[in-house]
Amino acid sequence: MVDKKTHLCAVGIHLDVANRLWRSAMDKSVFQTAINHPHWLVLRAIIELGDGCTLTQVSTFLHSEISTCSRAIVFLEKNELITRQAVGEDMRAKSLFATDLGHAIHHEIDISAEKVRKKLLADITPEQLATFLHVLDSIKDKAARIIEQPLFISGNESLSDNNKNEDHENKKSVGSSR
Structure with a gap:
């Protein structure tokens, strides 16, 4: 449980x-x-x-x-x-x-x-408060880093990587239809 x-x-x-x-x-x-x-x-x-x-x-x-x-x-x-x-x-x-x-x-x-x-x-004791503030700082830092990263769709592929792959596939299909 x-x-x-x-x-x-x-x-x-x-x-x-x-x-x-x-x-x-x-x-x-x-x-x-x-x-x-x-x-x-x-x-x-x-x-x-x-x-x-x-x-x-x-x-x-x-x-x-x-x-x-x-x-x-x-x-x-x-x-x-x-x-x-x-x-x-x-x-x-x-x-x-x-x-x-x-x-x-x-x-x-x-x-x-x-x-x-x-x-x-x-x-709350001073020690508990210090630990709590340390944990909050860690969460804030990690959240800020995540926000700065490209948007992820699934797995390790970012949205910008996915768009590049789609653009590449579209160019291939356009080129083959000529």
Whole structure:
């Protein structure tokens, strides 16, 4: 009999449920302002990456879609939590800067979030937390590598390899029908 808590198929479900419950606890306790979780993540990323970071850097840092980050940046700028400044001659490229208000909101939310984190992690030892974070880092690294690989259909053949084979077969059949 397989232990439901350690079965590999259940890992993804447990990660997803834990993430949703964590976010719900944070939303209920922390995000009582107009700023929501995606806005907070982008603001935090801008502060962590440092003044002058770009949308692409924020998106990469968060492993999030550029469009999601872009919408959050528009909100943060409208609410004067960040500013965007053109980079050199290219008016399309913008550097992002947290404003004093952005830093203040970040600090305020971080204090509230820390209280919730302490409640959620109260019965977990520092050693357990270190191990858990190590495991999560390993999963994130491996998932990022898988995402960067070509799409696989079956076996060891990638979608791009399959398309090459189909193109080659099509050229052979076109050539033989002439």
